[in-house]
Amino acid sequence: MNLSNREANLSLYELPMIQKKILQRKCKGQVSIKRIDPKGEYIVIENTCIKKPVVLTNWTLKRRGVDVPSNSFKFEKHFVLHPNKSVKIFAKDKGRNYPPHELMSETVKNWGNGTYAYTSLVNHLNEERASLLEKIEHYEREIQVPVNRIDKDRIQNRLDELDLDNKINLEQDFEFYFEHKNYNEACINDDIDSNEIEDHSI
Structure with a gap:
């Protein structure tokens, strides 16, 4: 040439x-998946409504993906996420169990972090109410x-x-x-x- x-x-x-991390967040209602710790130690769920609480009894937080272990966490009875508040769900021994602000799973060792991960929150009817897709693209x-x-x-x-x-x-x-x-x-x-x-x- x-x-x-x-x-x-x-x-x-x-x-x-160039490496770029892409986040695609969706929610049906007032609850959203706000943040996932890069080290996989916790996930934050948020109630974006400033007036109405949300009862999360028997709701399940799920996470799966590439290089990410499949994990789930089920909310206990009578757990309420108050308006404009959030709750942090820790992996085992990564935090403390201090409801309603902090919860700790007894089975999840690490929520994981990889090139592709999908996190969802489903209600007691197994309907997906919130999701967060994470993927890393190289270009x-x-x-x-x-x-x-x-x-x-x-x-x-x-x-x-x-x-x-x-x-x-x-x-x-x-x-x-x-x-x-x-x-x-x-x-x-x-x-x-x-x-x-x-x-x-x-």
């Missing part, structure tokens, strides 16, 4: 693969690359080493985009001097 003078004025910098992004005053031959040689077959789209007089499926290489610093550039081979 040959570069024009303007396209060659850039510095190469290795970018990591490459299109990088905006500022023009820089770097030696053209140095950049050209680097690209030849990588044997890239890139798509370059010129956008503006001083910007362009650098995209490739297999290499996360891009120029992101318009203040660096050519003598300071390091070789960031993948």
